Amino acid sequence: MFNYVFRRILQMIPTVFGVILITFVLFNVVGGSPALMTLGRHVSPQMLEEFDEIRGFNKPLILGLWAETRTYEVSDFKRNAGPWREVDGVTHHPDTDRDHSHIILAPDMEYAIPLAFPPRAGTSFRWTLEYRLSSDGSASFIYDKPESEENDISFKKRRIDIPYSDRWRKITLPFNAGEQPDELNMRLTVEGAPIEIMAMELERRADHILDSQFVFFIRQLARMDLGTSHVTNQPVTRMIREGIGPSLKLTVPIFFVGLFMAISLSLICAFYRNSMMDRMFIVLAVALMSINYLVWIVVGQYLLAYQLGWFPVWGFETITYLALPIIIGVISGLGTDLRFYRTVMLDEMYKEYVRTAFAKGMGRGGVLFKHVLKNAMITVITNIIIAIPFLYTGSLLLESFFGIPGLGYMGIEAINSSDVDVIRAIVLIGAVLYVAANLLTDICYAWVDPRVQLK
Amino acid sequence: METKENILLEVKDLRVHFGDEHDPVRAVDGISFSIHKGETSALVGESGCGKSVTAMALARLVPQPPGIYAGGEIYYYGNDVLKMSARRLRQMRGNDISYVFQDPSASLNPVFRIGYQIGEVLHLHRRGLNIRNESIELMRLVGIPDPANRLDSYPHELSGGMQQRVMIAMALACRPKLLVADEPTTALDVTIQAQILELLASLQQRLGMAVLLITHNLGLVAGMAHRIHVMYSGRIVESGFAEDVLLHPRHPYTRGLLNAVPRLNGVEGRLEGIEGNVPNPRDMPSGCKFHPRCPYRREVCIEREPADEEVREGWLSRCHFWREL
Amino acid sequence: MTTHAIHRDKQTGKSLWADAWSRLRHNRLAMFCLLVVILYTGVAMYGEIVYRWHQWHDVTPPYQRTNMELQYLPPSFLLSPFAVDDGEEVSSLKQAVTGISNLMRHPLGTDGLGRDVFQRMIQGTRIAYMVGIVTSLIALPIGVVLGCMAGYFGRRVDDFIVWIYTTFASIPGLLFILAIAMVVGQGLLGVYLGIGLTMWVGLCRLIRGEVIKHKERPYVTAAHALGLGHFRIIFRHILPNVFHVVIVSFTLFFPAAISTEVFLSFLGIGVEGEPSWGIMISNARLRLWHGIWWEMAAATTALFFIVLAFNLLGDAIRDALDPRLRTGK
Ligand SMILES: Nc1ncnc2c1ncn2[C@@H]1O[C@H](COP(=O)(O)OP(=O)(O)O)[C@@H](O)[C@H]1O
Numbered sequence A: 001m002f003n004y005v006f007r008r009i010l011q012m013i014p015t016v017f018g019v020i021l022i023t024f025v026l027f028n029v030v031g032g033s034p035a036l037m038t039l040g041r042h043v044s045p046q047m048l049e050e051f052d053e054i055r056g057f058n059k060p061l062i063l064g065l066w067a068e069t070r071t072y073e074v075s076d077f078k079r080n081a082g083p084w085r086e087v088d089g090v091t092h093h094p095d096t097d098r099d100h101s102h103i104i105l106a107p108d109m110e111y112a113i114p115l116a117f118p119p120r121a122g123t124s125f126r127w128t129l130e131y132r133l134s135s136d137g138s139a140s141f142i143y144d145k146p147e148s149e150e151n152d153i154s155f156k157k158r159r160i161d162i163p164y165s166d167r168w169r170k171i172t173l174p175f176n177a178g179e180q181p182d183e184l185n186m187r188l189t190v191e192g193a194p195i196e197i198m199a200m201e202l203e204r205r206a207d208h209i210l211d212s213q214f215v216f217f218i219r220q221l222a223r224m225d226l227g228t229s230h231v232t233n234q235p236v237t238r239m240i241r242e243g244i245g246p247s248l249k250l251t252v253p254i255f256f257v258g259l260f261m262a263i264s265l266s267l268i269c270a271f272y273r274n275s276m277m278d279r280m281f282i283v284l285a286v287a288l289m290s291i292n293y294l295v296w297i298v299v300g301q302y303l304l305a306y307q308l309g310w311f312p313v314w315g316f317e318t319i320t321y322l323a324l325p326i327i328i329g330v331i332s333g334l335g336t337d338l339r340f341y342r343t344v345m346l347d348e349m350y351k352e353y354v355r356t357a358f359a360k361g362m363g364r365g366g367v368l369f370k371h372v373l374k375n376a377m378i379t380v381i382t383n384i385i386i387a388i389p390f391l392y393t394g395s396l397l398l399e400s401f402f403g404i405p406g407l408g409y410m411g412i413e414a415i416n417s418s419d420v421d422v423i424r425a426i427v428l429i430g431a432v433l434y435v436a437a438n439l440l441t442d443i444c445y446a447w448v449d450p451r452v453q454l455k
Numbered sequence B: 001m002e003t004k005e006n007i008l009l010e011v012k013d014l015r016v017h018f019g020d021e022h023d024p025v026r027a028v029d030g031i032s033f034s035i036h037k038g039e040t041s042a043l044v045g046e047s048g049c050g051k052s053v054t055a056m057a058l059a060r061l062v063p064q065p066p067g068i069y070a071g072g073e074i075y076y077y078g079n080d081v082l083k084m085s086a087r088r089l090r091q092m093r094g095n096d097i098s099y100v101f102q103d104p105s106a107s108l109n110p111v112f113r114i115g116y117q118i119g120e121v122l123h124l125h126r127r128g129l130n131i132r133n134e135s136i137e138l139m140r141l142v143g144i145p146d147p148a149n150r151l152d153s154y155p156h157e158l159s160g161g162m163q164q165r166v167m168i169a170m171a172l173a174c175r176p177k178l179l180v181a182d183e184p185t186t187a188l189d190v191t192i193q194a195q196i197l198e199l200l201a202s203l204q205q206r207l208g209m210a211v212l213l214i215t216h217n218l219g220l221v222a223g224m225a226h227r228i229h230v231m232y233s234g235r236i237v238e239s240g241f242a243e244d245v246l247l248h249p250r251h252p253y254t255r256g257l258l259n260a261v262p263r264l265n266g267v268e269g270r271l272e273g274i275e276g277n278v279p280n281p282r283d284m285p286s287g288c289k290f291h292p293r294c295p296y297r298r299e300v301c302i303e304r305e306p307a308d309e310e311v312r313e314g315w316l317s318r319c320h321f322w323r324e325l
Numbered sequence C: 001m002t003t004h005a006i007h008r009d010k011q012t013g014k015s016l017w018a019d020a021w022s023r024l025r026h027n028r029l030a031m032f033c034l035l036v037v038i039l040y041t042g043v044a045m046y047g048e049i050v051y052r053w054h055q056w057h058d059v060t061p062p063y064q065r066t067n068m069e070l071q072y073l074p075p076s077f078l079l080s081p082f083a084v085d086d087g088e089e090v091s092s093l094k095q096a097v098t099g100i101s102n103l104m105r106h107p108l109g110t111d112g113l114g115r116d117v118f119q120r121m122i123q124g125t126r127i128a129y130m131v132g133i134v135t136s137l138i139a140l141p142i143g144v145v146l147g148c149m150a151g152y153f154g155r156r157v158d159d160f161i162v163w164i165y166t167t168f169a170s171i172p173g174l175l176f177i178l179a180i181a182m183v184v185g186q187g188l189l190g191v192y193l194g195i196g197l198t199m200w201v202g203l204c205r206l207i208r209g210e211v212i213k214h215k216e217r218p219y220v221t222a223a224h225a226l227g228l229g230h231f232r233i234i235f236r237h238i239l240p241n242v243f244h245v246v247i248v249s250f251t252l253f254f255p256a257a258i259s260t261e262v263f264l265s266f267l268g269i270g271v272e273g274e275p276s277w278g279i280m281i282s283n284a285r286l287r288l289w290h291g292i293w294w295e296m297a298a299a300t301t302a303l304f305f306i307v308l309a310f311n312l313l314g315d316a317i318r319d320a321l322d323p324r325l326r327t328g329k
């Protein structure tokens, strides 16, 4: 028994890992920049960088040392001079071959490099430069790096030379931002002849090779930290803890009332199988399940709450506020459940042990309620347990329509405001619960079905 | 022997159909036979010829849809089973007529202990008995070792042979007048088959009940049955005393079945079945249903279905040419 | 069980499919549902033509034409023709006539921007079908190929594919779809991917189970003995025998995809600027509270009947195809 559970828990690990991987791929890889998605294009690069910094999005993806930074807007000058647009002495040279378009920096000038914001303190960077520089000229990055000696701050001039090359050449030039990077004041001096630049990129160095988004994410999860909502600025774990109560208050009654009704009706169907009543229930069930969930909610709220005034329309104050959502939840799910349990019951009805029970002289009721139901219970119980994770996620629509501050409501709000951390957390927890519920089902299976043994 | 008092159950022109009324599958299409007190009868035929349906019909056990009792009567002590009240029927099932089915592992309810399942029959028909002791007694009767401990086993914890013994114990619980054993050994290992048949034979003698043994293997019934009914495509094509039918079959189908029995003692023993398959019930041949496979087929067989013809008293054949066989 | 069935059917010269079709044809409800599905398909195609035509000619299609004067017109069958008589003056009679003909142009009334609800409903059908078809084209191949491979090759391949689909199955469905749609963005593409990439799991699981059953069958052994390649065996020999699973899955999948699209559009993820049923419901929701019900009614009824038809048809097809369940009816 213990061995079995232990082994099943081990087997859960790949699945949980898979779920983590999928959420990671979904939000960190596919989604482009979560910061942009969340905050939009109208905020300063510095704010985006802060967003990324908090969430580890400014690190290399899985492995690596160098990651993009928003300090300098990456530009390949294909269309225009990019960040250099406003800088005096810089001209954009469009080439017939778009890939060879470049900017030209006139000689004998010093250019302040158009950084979006000062680089972060104490970090290493590197420039990647694709350029052309004739032998007549020279160019170098120059920056004043403040160095404090006791109370005295002095500036040391640092210089990185760019070697000349009359063909397009790519080099990387590492440098260190000091303790007070706003004093960094980085410039590019060009002497003798112009320098032509085809691409220019600034990358930030991660602390070590494992200092990546993925590791950051895993470590965050290991700390049971699910991130921070950028909308409410609250830790997501706290939001979830607050939301789960209202969600359960809604979903648990829906689930059990629905289950009870579905099983009772399915037993009636099985008892009177192939009769008029059975057929009527089946048509009813299919009709019920063909009505969209949305329609149940919209029309139910309009008719029962607004028109007839039987229930409150919106809010979460007393129990009465839950009544209508629960009714709608039960009815909208009833069709599917009834059909499912009827199939389960009828499947059992055609088993051979049922014939034996009849041959013993048992009545239909006895066969149904004793023999069939006990066998069907195996399926019912597994189904109950597997539903647990869905109880947790709450009901997205019901909650947001009726203003029940649960996880479903939170989820919809998060989707609307692109609150990455919240969605990611709800998805993750839901998945982990599902995996756990699966384990629990297997154990319960062995518990209710004598044929199954945990080995 | 052929007196009315000796007859326990009489089936007259029974018809059981499946599916919708307009285009039914005629699984049992007008069969008549009787079962005598204390006798063993055998119902023999290939798979799909309607043996199980016939057997189930005896206690009106064919599920109703999809089954339809399309005609005929089944007299049990003068009462028509097909017209009985549900209450009377329940009293009869398991008490007067009981069943042993083909696949014991599927026929026992997997989630109840076997003690409970045996006791259930007693609980239904014999209130007031000490059910536990009685169950142990029954299990001893059918040769289950260590019955007191076995009571608490689940069916899957027993071997196939033991499961079938449990089925038999259940069937015998109320000392029925008729035990219907529907291919009781088909699902079992060959070695176990003989044991179970032996058990049935000895119990039949000891308890003096009638047994209807259903099988597709004529060889099995040779030593056991008093009477044999050979079924083909929902009809009885030959019926009579075992020695007559087995030694001088008067229907080509019976011959074919006999040839299909592997003879272990004979040197020339070879497995010779009947060519072809049982006809599709949705697509029955004209005339004699056996004609497409019959080596003695003639024109008339295709045109006209033969009627029951009496070979001798109590020996019927449904072949135009039974005389020539 | 099935080999037997197929075997026997071959003898009588009837394939499993022909057999199922003949059974289906006798089911009047199923035939009616099939008719409804065909009707919707026709409407969707008409919608597509209208859409393309207007795009080609670069004119605003009627379902986008706003006209504030015709705001909130009720369905024309509700308008009494005698209403014209109220216009006493002769000059206004003409006005009334044009008014009436205007009204007749909107059989199901207009919405808050004076757009024709009927036309929008047709476009909604078009979008629903697009979603149903495209997501099926994404999900069914993934499910079939992965399911076949897992079932056929077993071992490592099986472990890997089972791992993938357990992982996918673990993630709460609707949220997963929402998240994918949100991350991918870009209107319908996000919807396609969201639904398509999550809904293959069930089919994959079913196909895998069926293939495992068939792998041991004599005909597969025979194919091996003939030295046929794995892919030939999978796709030419096994797949046709398990294809009924795909058909049944499709009939369940299609209405589910349509419903999900409605849901996503309703939430404002998905189609933009085009009249999906979800958007119609979303727009009509608040107007419903002012007693303007026809837009809501149009979208929900259209949605209801297609989903119902597919559900009933799916049941009938399953009953006709699955020999095990045949006795059940
Ligand atoms: N539940 C059922 N539904 C439909 N047809 C059935 C059912 N049970 C039996 N039949 C039909 O009755 C025929 C005879 O079946 P059965 O009596 O079980 O044969 P057997 O002689 O092998 O016991 C079968 O060919 C089948 O077509």
Ligand SMILES: [Mg+2]
Binding pocket: B048, B051, B052, B182, B183
């Ligand atoms: Mg049988």
